[in-house]
Amino acid sequence: MVFHYHAEIVQLLVSPAHAYFGRSKDGPAADVSTELVDRVEIVANKGIRGDRFFGVKAHTEAAVTFLAAEAWEAAGDVLGTDMPDPSVARRNVVIRGVELDRLRGIEFELDSGEGRVAFRGGRPAHPCSWMDSMVIDGARKALIGRGGLRTEPLNDGVLRVGPVTLHSPVELDAAKASAQVKRAQPLR
Secondary structure, eight states, rough: EEEEEEEEEEEEEEEEEOOOOOOGGGGTTTTTOOOEEEEEEEETTEEETSSSSTTTTGGGSEEEEEEHHHHHHHHHHHHHHHHOOOGGGTTEEEEOOOOOGGTTTTEEESSSSSEEEEOOOOOOEEOTHHHHHTTTTEEEEEEEOOEEEEEEEEEEEEEEEEEEEEESSSSSGGGGGGOOOOOOOOOO
């Protein structure tokens, strides 16, 4: 059985290099461009064309990262602050209306109008200590279990900002998109 869900891709991020490295107190790299785009090209087993993880063998199973917009906002609720733009988290796909945790270890598809793009959900995308510097002290802790999902792209395709249909072999509950999860490894 396949379940179909309507969601929204809120943001797509492509960055050709890492911005958060070294000591966070020194600030992010100033010469790293981060592009918020309306469209990304996904390449099977490689990632997003133009992104820092594209074709990097060590990151094949984590080449495209997802973040639930609700999880980002829930961290702000925990901290008692308005969160900055989710691009600060440096996840490739910010999506609204999807319970990402249930997709660990699962193959799923997204269709934003140009055909289905298949992914295999992997391990969680844990927040780094940079979140305390880039957001507010305590942000990393508030984001633990809400940092997103690393995925491997299984076919070539295009994703666009806007409405998206998710096809999943497991039932999802959009009301749990903001939930903090405790398991660190993919569900199998």
